[in-house]
Amino acid sequence: MNARKLLLPLLVLGIAAATPARAADDDKVPYWASVDTDIANLRVGPGDSYRIDWVYRRPHLPVKVLRREGPWRLIEDPDGAKGWMRDLLLSRQRAGLVKDGGLIEMHAAGSSASPMLWRIEPGVVGMLGACKDGWCGFDTAGHKGFVREDAVWGTGAP
Structure with missing residues (x-):
């Protein structure tokens, strides 16, 4: 019975101590x-x-x-x-917006050698997927593919 009384406060204390660390991660800007x-x-x-x-x-x-x-x-x-x-x-x-500068190409894979699927106008917004080797997954109104990372606002470090 004494072990239970001691364990409960330690458990509560442990949870309380862990919570600020997680909240601190959520506070990081930008x-x-x-x-x-x-x-x-x-x-x-x-x-x-x-x-x-x-x-x-x-x-x-x-x-x-x-x-x-x-x-x-x-x-x-x-x-x-x-x-x-x-x-x-x-x-x-994460989302991205196609930067000004003309149409950009959306490819089937993260490479300019992969088949081009669509051309996208400046100002088009889409949901971003993972970015790797200068290419990002991009989904705009169900049209999914990969776009060059430097052609989209909202990529890279904020």
């Missing part, structure tokens, strides 16, 4: 995220009382999270605009 809703407000400050500066109507738009303040995130969009957005409007799922 990181990539994507807009996770059909409509998302970008505010000039971290709170509902701040003016709305921009309204995004583009689900899966990639953003870079620069800072955290409570439930608010300071983000940067592909055009370089910065502002505050609620964490509930964002997903950690």
Whole structure:
């Protein structure tokens, strides 16, 4: 019976000690995220009382999270605009946006020697897969393949 009384506090203490380490990993910025809703407000400050500066109507738009303040995130969009957005409007799922500069090619594999599947216009948004050797998995509206990493905003280190 005494061993049980001693074991329970140690177990609780062990769980409590492990929790901050995991939370600290979640706090690291910058990181990539994507807009996770059909409509998302970008505010000039971290709170509902701040003016709305921009309204995004583009689900899966990639953003870079620069800072955290409570439930608010300071983000940067592909055009370089910065502002505050609620964490509930964002997903950690990686997305990418085809950069300006003309059509890019989507290939069947991560190589320019593989068959070309589609040409994608600048501004197209897609979900990113793993990136390796300069190529990333890319899925836009069910069209899946590989694109050059340097042709997409939202790849690499944030």
